[in-house]
Amino acid sequence: MRAEIQDMKQELSTVNMMDEFARYARLERKINKMTDKLKTHVKARTAQLAKIKWVISVAFYVLQVSVLWCHPRPLELAVAAIVASKGGNLGLGIQAFPL
Numbered sequence: 001m002r003a004e005i006q007d008m009k010q011e012l013s014t015v016n017m018m019d020e021f022a023r024y025a026r027l028e029r030k031i032n033k034m035t036d037k038l039k040t041h042v043k044a045r046t047a048q049l050a051k052i053k054w055v056i057s058v059a060f061y062v063l064q065v066s067v068l069w070c071h072p073r074p075l076e077l078a079v080a081a082i083v084a085s086k087g088g089n090l091g092l093g094i095q096a097f098p099l
Contacts, residue, residue, distance in 0.1 A: 001034065001037070001038050001041070002038065004034060005031060005034050005035060005038065008027060008030060008031045008034070009031060011027060012024065012027050012028060012031065015027065
């Protein structure tokens with residue numbers, strides 16, 4: 001569609017407006033119609049992509065929550081590994097309890 005618009009604009013630039021006004025006006029209206037159709041298509045596609053991104057982000061959020069809800073043990077192990085890597089000291093003068 002964009003290529004068609006570019007071709008029509010190229011043709012429009014070769015048409016003399018004074019000598020061939022009817023052809024020039026017809027071609028200009030056709031370009032405007034195609035441009036409006038392209039804008040509508042782009043808006044619809046953008047809205048569709050935004051909806052898809054939203055659905056995917058919600059799905060990942062639900063997946064994360066369900067994994068943490070059903071399997072809290074990996075989170076405890078990750079915290080324990082972080083604490084162990086610091087030598088059991090949390091950095092605030094507080095000793096962590098061994099897990």
